[in-house]
Amino acid sequence: MVPTLVVFGAGGLAREAAMVARRLGHEAAAFVDRAPGPAIHDIPVMTEAEAARRHPGADAVIAVGDHALRRRLAAVAADLGFACPALIDPTTVTGPGVGFADGVLVLPGAVFTVDVAVGAHVLVNPGVTIAHDVAIGAFASLSPGVHVAGNVAIGEDAFLGIGASVANGRPGRPLTIGAGAFVAAGATVTAEVAPGLRVAGVPARPLPSKDLQP
Numbered sequence: 001m002v003p004t005l006v007v008f009g010a011g012g013l014a015r016e017a018a019m020v021a022r023r024l025g026h027e028a029a030a031f032v033d034r035a036p037g038p039a040i041h042d043i044p045v046m047t048e049a050e051a052a053r054r055h056p057g058a059d060a061v062i063a064v065g066d067h068a069l070r071r072r073l074a075a076v077a078a079d080l081g082f083a084c085p086a087l088i089d090p091t092t093v094t095g096p097g098v099g100f101a102d103g104v105l106v107l108p109g110a111v112f113t114v115d116v117a118v119g120a121h122v123l124v125n126p127g128v129t130i131a132h133d134v135a136i137g138a139f140a141s142l143s144p145g146v147h148v149a150g151n152v153a154i155g156e157d158a159f160l161g162i163g164a165s166v167a168n169g170r171p172g173r174p175l176t177i178g179a180g181a182f183v184a185a186g187a188t189v190t191a192e193v194a195p196g197l198r199v200a201g202v203p204a205r206p207l208p209s210k211d212l213q214p
């Protein structure tokens, strides 16, 4: 039987998640939004309650970019009885010791070499490369083309902008990007980033201005 998938979200990432689902042979049966709306790519848009009524026992993917909303919707999906197995595009390259927790969404063209732990509901956009001995905390977001070298630890809810790079740590002493940190587009991280800190540039430095918003 073709697995049925409910896609939480109705924006660009949700459409991308539905694409991955199709590529895996799943049936993307619904997009979930605050209110019903016109079908998207022939997939109906409905509320979470309606999705739970129509598709009991289906799997779900939380396909929203904002990590805080992703957390909230993951709890909603669990309350409604949806399981969120990892949704990994078939082009993904993985080696030994690579593990994905529930809810992980990996879009096409990502590489995880060896010994990489990807936490719950982490978002991995197209063309991300992750080298050996990397841990990625729950609900972190890796934008398209992020590159992470070996021996790196990325905290929960961290955001790495498009094209950001992270230099290597050392065995047993990972370069750490703290929980909730924000790494701007194109930045190169060469040293630890404290939890909640916002950095930009090459090499990455703290953003001086509070008016820089994600």
Ligand SMILES: CC(C)(COP(=O)(O)OP(=O)(O)OC[C@H]1O[C@@H](n2cnc3c(N)ncnc32)[C@H](O)[C@@H]1OP(=O)(O)O)[C@@H](O)C(=O)NCCC(=O)NCCS
Pocket (backbone or CB within 6 Å): 125, 143, 144, 160, 161, 162, 183, 184, 185, 186, 187, 200, 201, 211, 212, 213, 214
């Ligand atoms: C950092 C960021 C949030 C700043 O956005 P913003 O608040 O609109 O900032 P502005 O474009 O008004 O620029 C403000 C200043 O910061 C600089 N700046 C902006 N983005 C920068 C970046 N990524 N790296 C270095 N400097 C940056 C600008 O040059 C400007 O400098 P100035 O005041 O000297 O002229 C944004 O550039 C960014 O990185 N967003 C992430 C986007 C992304 O990766 N999305 C992926 C979705 S999948």
